[in-house]
Amino acid sequence: MASNTMVDVRQGLAVDTLKSMIENGEGCSYDFAFVDAEKRMYPEYFELLLKLVRVGGVIVIDNVLWHGKVADPMVNDKKTESIRSFNRALIEDKRVTISMVPWSNIGQEPVLVYWNALET
Numbered sequence: 001m002a003s004n005t006m007v008d009v010r011q012g013l014a015v016d017t018l019k020s021m022i023e024n025g026e027g028c029s030y031d032f033a034f035v036d037a038e039k040r041m042y043p044e045y046f047e048l049l050l051k052l053v054r055v056g057g058v059i060v061i062d063n064v065l066w067h068g069k070v071a072d073p074m075v076n077d078k079k080t081e082s083i084r085s086f087n088r089a090l091i092e093d094k095r096v097t098i099s100m101v102p103w104s105n106i107g108q109e110p111v112l113v114y115w116n117a118l119e120t
């Protein structure tokens, strides 16, 4: 879509939109991505974003502590478990370097930042 502004809004389910961006040849053309949609889809978003964000770019994942629930062993709902599982996978993921930013606003938990490593 041609645009003369800095913002190009695309509406749709995130996975479908990201896949269509890849199919449209936009791979490796973004410097930054911010993820804050359906928590249980984070692994899929992340894999697709590794194709869209250039090596050296930054992917920020919001809500990785899910309002503290991720760190509370008494909380085991599906959404919390999926974020825990995603976090564990990222720790093991050699393609990226991770860093947690001690930033919070209005009671939100910190955000994790991922830099692409040289191999994707």
Ligand SMILES: C[S@@+](CC[C@H](N)C(=O)[O-])C[C@H]1O[C@@H](n2cnc3c(N)ncnc32)[C@H](O)[C@@H]1O
Pocket (backbone or CB within 6 Å): 012, 013, 014, 015, 036, 037, 038, 041
């Ligand atoms: C927590 S809000 C994001 C707020 C946003 N970061 C902001 O600061 O305005 C989550 C948003 O993700 C959207 N969302 C949820 N599931 C989605 C999906 N599968 N695909 C695309 N968007 C989705 C919701 O409609 C909602 O607007």
